Amino acid sequence: MAKYLISFPSAAMVVPDGEREAVGRDARAVIDEAKAAGVYVFAGGIDEAVLSARVAADGTVTEGGYPWAPPLNGGFTVLELPSRAAAVVWAARLAKACRCSQELRVFGFDPTS
Template sequence: MTRYLISFDDGAMTFPEEELPEVAEASHEVVRKAQDAGVWVFGGGLERQQASVVATDGTVSEGPFPETKAVLGGFSIIDVPSREDALEWAAKFAAACRCAQEVREIMPDPTV
């Protein structure tokens, strides 16, 4: 099995705010299906805020940063047999969240 990150940018969900409860329920239903299928690892939405950047010397900088092109709005991590399976789950999340999803394979690290 391989783990995949499915994510979307903050601001990608452009539906009217009054539709948020319906969208939240639809996305929670996809999560429940992923849990029932045994592929769900972890995920969630992120607060609308710029990241804090911690440098190698421990210095903390607060955003917004001009070089930041996008802020992650939410993510799911799933563990599936193939990229095709990951793309199928991403399509379910895209439909539920009403926005495109990005899919990235998480590199395995056998030492952890």
Template structure:
């Protein structure tokens, strides 16, 4: 099968502070469904208010993401499914649960070096 990254940008969830617990519950339900279906690989949310840094190719460390970044990831789900259409189905479930659009990308095939 193939790994697909399903992700959304930070700040795109359409939910109030009061609705966030319900959104979290809905997101966890999708994750559990993916685990039960045997397609779950990894998931996680990102909070840019926490400590983070960028390490340039020259090894220089700077606080925060690249200055030219306009969009920052807010959360990710990686699934292992046979087709892109299958990944789109999981993205649709995630979009409904998280109340925001999802980006779907295929990982390059894994090779051992």
């Protein structure tokens, strides 16, 4: 089984007024179903109120991410699934709950780490 990263950037999630509570409830319900199915690895979102930092090999800290890269933000879910087809089904469920399309990638998991 492979681990799949299902994610969306913050800007993709445009929720009409009054629906944010329903989005949270619906997204948590999908995560609860993934846990019950035994496919859940982890989920969460980037805390955009906290500035990222780049840390060099010598320990030097530079505030902010790579200036040339798009910002890393939004929500992330990792599920362990038997196939890409199964991952598409779960991504669609999350897309419906979050009211926005989800990006799907195979997570490069190293079982020896």
